[in-house]
Amino acid sequence: MSSLSKKGKGQVINRPRLSLITRIRRDIHMNWQLYLLFLPVLAYFIIFKYAPMAGLVISFEDYKAAKGIFGSRWVGMKHFVNFFNDPFLPRILRNTFTIALSTLIFSFPSAIVLALLINELRSRQMSRLVQTISYIPHFISVVVVCGIIRDLVSRTGGVTMLLHGLFGMEVTNMLYEPDFFVPIYIVSDIWSNIGWNSIVYLSALTAIDQELYEAARVDGANKWHQIIHITIPCLIPTIVIMFILKVGKMFDVGYEKIMLLYTPLTYERADVINTYVYRRGFAENVNFSYSTAVGFFNSVVCFVLVFFTNKITRRLGGNSLW
Amino acid sequence: MSSLRKHRERKLIRLPLGERIFYVADTLLMIFLCVLILIPLLHVVAGSFSDGASYMAHSGLLLWPIKPTTAAYQSVIANQNIWTGYRNTLFIVIVGTMLDMLFSLVAAYVLSRKSYMFKKLFNLMVVFSMYFSGGMIPFFLVVKGVGLYKSIWSLILPSLINVFNLVIVRTAMTGVPDSLEESAELDGAGHLTILFRIITPLVLPSVAVVALYYAVSHWNSWFNAMLFIKDRKYYPLQLILREILILSDTDEGFMMSETIQFATIVVATIPILCVYPFIQKYFVKGIMVGAVKG
Numbered sequence: 001m002s003s004l005s006k007k008g009k010g011q012v013i014n015r016p017r018l019s020l021i022t023r024i025r026r027d028i029h030m031n032w033q034l035y036l037l038f039l040p041v042l043a044y045f046i047i048f049k050y051a052p053m054a055g056l057v058i059s060f061e062d063y064k065a066a067k068g069i070f071g072s073r074w075v076g077m078k079h080f081v082n083f084f085n086d087p088f089l090p091r092i093l094r095n096t097f098t099i100a101l102s103t104l105i106f107s108f109p110s111a112i113v114l115a116l117l118i119n120e121l122r123s124r125q126m127s128r129l130v131q132t133i134s135y136i137p138h139f140i141s142v143v144v145v146c147g148i149i150r151d152l153v154s155r156t157g158g159v160t161m162l163l164h165g166l167f168g169m170e171v172t173n174m175l176y177e178p179d180f181f182v183p184i185y186i187v188s189d190i191w192s193n194i195g196w197n198s199i200v201y202l203s204a205l206t207a208i209d210q211e212l213y214e215a216a217r218v219d220g221a222n223k224w225h226q227i228i229h230i231t232i233p234c235l236i237p238t239i240v241i242m243f244i245l246k247v248g249k250m251f252d253v254g255y256e257k258i259m260l261l262y263t264p265l266t267y268e269r270a271d272v273i274n275t276y277v278y279r280r281g282f283a284e285n286v287n288f289s290y291s292t293a294v295g296f297f298n299s300v301v302c303f304v305l306v307f308f309t310n311k312i313t314r315r316l317g318g319n320s321l322w
Numbered sequence: 323m324s325s326l327r328k329h330r331e332r333k334l335i336r337l338p339l340g341e342r343i344f345y346v347a348d349t350l351l352m353i354f355l356c357v358l359i360l361i362p363l364l365h366v367v368a369g370s371f372s373d374g375a376s377y378m379a380h381s382g383l384l385l386w387p388i389k390p391t392t393a394a395y396q397s398v399i400a401n402q403n404i405w406t407g408y409r410n411t412l413f414i415v416i417v418g419t420m421l422d423m424l425f426s427l428v429a430a431y432v433l434s435r436k437s438y439m440f441k442k443l444f445n446l447m448v449v450f451s452m453y454f455s456g457g458m459i460p461f462f463l464v465v466k467g468v469g470l471y472k473s474i475w476s477l478i479l480p481s482l483i484n485v486f487n488l489v490i491v492r493t494a495m496t497g498v499p500d501s502l503e504e505s506a507e508l509d510g511a512g513h514l515t516i517l518f519r520i521i522t523p524l525v526l527p528s529v530a531v532v533a534l535y536y537a538v539s540h541w542n543s544w545f546n547a548m549l550f551i552k553d554r555k556y557y558p559l560q561l562i563l564r565e566i567l568i569l570s571d572t573d574e575g576f577m578m579s580e581t582i583q584f585a586t587i588v589v590a591t592i593p594i595l596c597v598y599p600f601i602q603k604y605f606v607k608g609i610m611v612g613a614v615k616g
Contacts, residue, residue: 027439033513034432038444041429041483045447048480051464052456058463069463114355120348132599133356136363139594141542143560144587147567148362151369151580158365158383191359203606223341245486248453256545260568274458281459282549288459295457303454 059293072289079293088276096272099258100250102182107189108246111197112239116231118198119205120223131202134195142192146260149188150175175261178269185261185270189254197242204238205231240313248306251298273298361385370394370584377581394585404586407559410474414558415540418478422536423529425482430491431517436500452485462549476550477543477558484539487532494528495521527604534601541594559590 018026028035059079061072083089114134121127137145152159153174163169174180212230221229255274262270273294281291337345365384369377373389380388398404433445455461461480470476498521506516522529544560551557566586 024439031438034435034438035440037428037513038432041425041432042444044425044482045451047468048461048464048482049451049455050447051467052460053454055456055460055463058460117348117352120345121352122345122349126349126352130352130356131605132602133359135598135602135605136595137359139538139598140591141544141560141563143542143544143563143567144591147563147583147587148366150567151583152362152365156381158362161382191362195359199605206606222338223344259545260564277458281462288463292457292459295459299454299457306453 056292056296056299058289059296061289063289063292065288075289079290080297082290083293083297088271091268092271092273092276095269096251096253096274098269099182099185099253099272102186103189103253104246104250106186107193107197108243110190110194112201112235114194115198115201115205115235116227118202119231120227131195134198136195137192138196140192142254142257143260145188145192146257149184149261153180153184176263176265178266181262181266181269185254185257189257200242201235201238204235208234244306244309244313247309248302250305251302366584366587369581370588372581372584374579374581378579394579394581395589397582398585398589401586403554403557403562403565404559404589406555407557407562408590410556411541411559414474414477415537418481418540419533419537421478422482422484422487422540423533426484426488426491426532426536427517427522427529429483429488430495431513431521433488434492434495448485448488452489465550471550472552472556474551474556477540477547481539481543481546484536487535491525491528491532494525498524530601530604534598537597538594563587563590 055069058069058072060074060076061069062075062078063069063072067073118127118130121130140148151157154160155171155173157174160169160171160174164171174184208231213226216226216230251273253272253274255272255278258270258272258275259278262275277291277295277298279285280287280294361383368384368387371387371390371392371394372380372384373391374393376388377384429448433441433448435441456464465471465476465480470479502520502524503516506520511519542560544558544564547558547561548564551561563586567583570583
C-alpha cells in the first residue's frame, strides 16, 4: 500500500516537467465530469456577473442603444470628469457616507448586543420566544415596511403622536422633513434586522466551550468579567468577518428602501449614490453612460474599502476574510 | 453543555445580588424589546379590522380595532391585482428557489472538491464577484441583451446564485469528512449521487437556511421587477403592494384608504410568516460564517 501511494505521488511530482497544455489536458481528462457539472454555473457567472463588468466600458462611451456597445462613440474620461464637477456630487457623497456610517455605528452593534442578551437569558423558553419574535420583521418585505413607516410617521401617525406627546415635537409629516430621514431610516433598519443579524453571533456563542465559564467562576470571576474576558473575545472573529462584509456593502446603502421613502423634498438628506444612479439611468435626465460612470465609481470605492479593511484587520489581530 | 444546564438550573435566589439584578433586568429588557417589535405589527392588524372613516379620524397608535369590521378584507379579496400578483410571486418563489438551490448546491460541491486544476481560479472568480460588480445599468443591458427584458424569467435567471449563500453551503460541505465520499466513490457512485445522496443530507441545516434566504429574497424583491417587468399581467405581489402602499400616498390614481392598505399588508405577509418557524431550528446551526477564502 505504501509503495503504491509513493508511486502515485511520484507520478505527479517527479515526472519531467510537462507543458501547461498537457497538464490541462490531463486534468480535464481526469475531472471532465466535474467540469461538465460546473459548466452551467460558469456560464451563469460569465453572463450575469462578468459580462456586466465588461459592460462598464460604456462609461467611457456616449452609449446609444441603437449603436450598441461596440458602435457607440468613445469619449474617454468625459463622464468621470463631469461626475467630479457634478453639483450633486457633494450631496450624494455626504448622504451616502452619513447613512452608511450611521448603520455601522447603530445597526451593526445592536445585533451583537442582542445576541449577548439572549445568550444570558436563564429560561430556554424565553430565549426561544425572543428569537422567534425578533426574527419576524426580517420576513416583512421592504415595500411593506416602508408602507408601515409611511403610516406611522404621517401627520396623525403613532410615532408622530408619541414624539409630540413626549417631547412636544411639532405635528407634521416626518417623511417630508429632511432632518428626520436618517433617524427614520436607521430605526426602521434596526427594527427589521436586529433579530436576524443576531443569529450569526448566537451560533458563534453556542460554539464557546462552557468549561471556560466554569473555570472563570472557580477563579471568582463575576458575570461581567465573564462577558468581557470570555464571551466577547470568542465573538471577535465573527464580528470581524461580518464587519468586513458590511463595509463592502456599506456604499450600497439600502437604496431600495430609500427609493421607497424619499421624496424630492428630502433629497437633500436622502439622495445617495445608488439612488442617483437609478434616477440618471431610468428616471430623469437619462444618460446610461453617465449613470454607469457613477456606478463604476461606487463599485471601485467599495472594493478598495473592503480590500483595506481586510488588510487592517489582518494586521491588527489576524482575523481576515482572505 | 451539561455544565451550562447545571449553571442555569441553580436557583436564582442563591446567586449574588448583582447577578440576580442582571438576570431580571435582562429579562425585562428582552420583554420590552419584543413589545417594541410587535407594536407596529399590532397597529397594522388592528387597523386592518377597523372602520375606514373612523380610522381616518383617529390619530396615534392603535392596539385594538375601532368599530371592528372585515370590510377592508372584503375589498382586498375582491382586488384581482393582488391575486395575479400572488400567482406570479408564487411562481417566482417556487421555481426560483428550486433553481437557485440546484445551482448553488452544484457550485458549492464543485468548489469544495479537492483535486482539480482550476479550483483556485473558480473560487477566485466566484468570490471576486461578491466584492465587485458592474452596477445597475450594465446589468440591465445584459439582461436585456440576453432577451429576458419583459419576461418573468428576468426575475429568476439573473439572480440564480447569491455568492454569500454559496459560501455558506461551501463552508458546510468542506466540513464533511472525505472518507464518506471516498467510500461512495469506491462503490461506483457518480458526482451527482455523492452530492444529492450523501453530502446534501449531511449539510441539511445550511441547505434549509440558504433555501429560506433565497425564498425570502424572491418573495421580497421588487426593484428588478420594476426595471424589467412592463406588463401588469406579470407584476409580482411586491410591485402591486408598492402601488397600494407607496404610490397611493403621492399619486391620485392609486388612492386607497388606509384600512385597505393594512388589510393588504396582512394578506401579503401572513404566508411568509407561517413558513419560517418550521425552519427556525436550523437557523443557529446552519449559518456558520468562516473565512470566505478565494
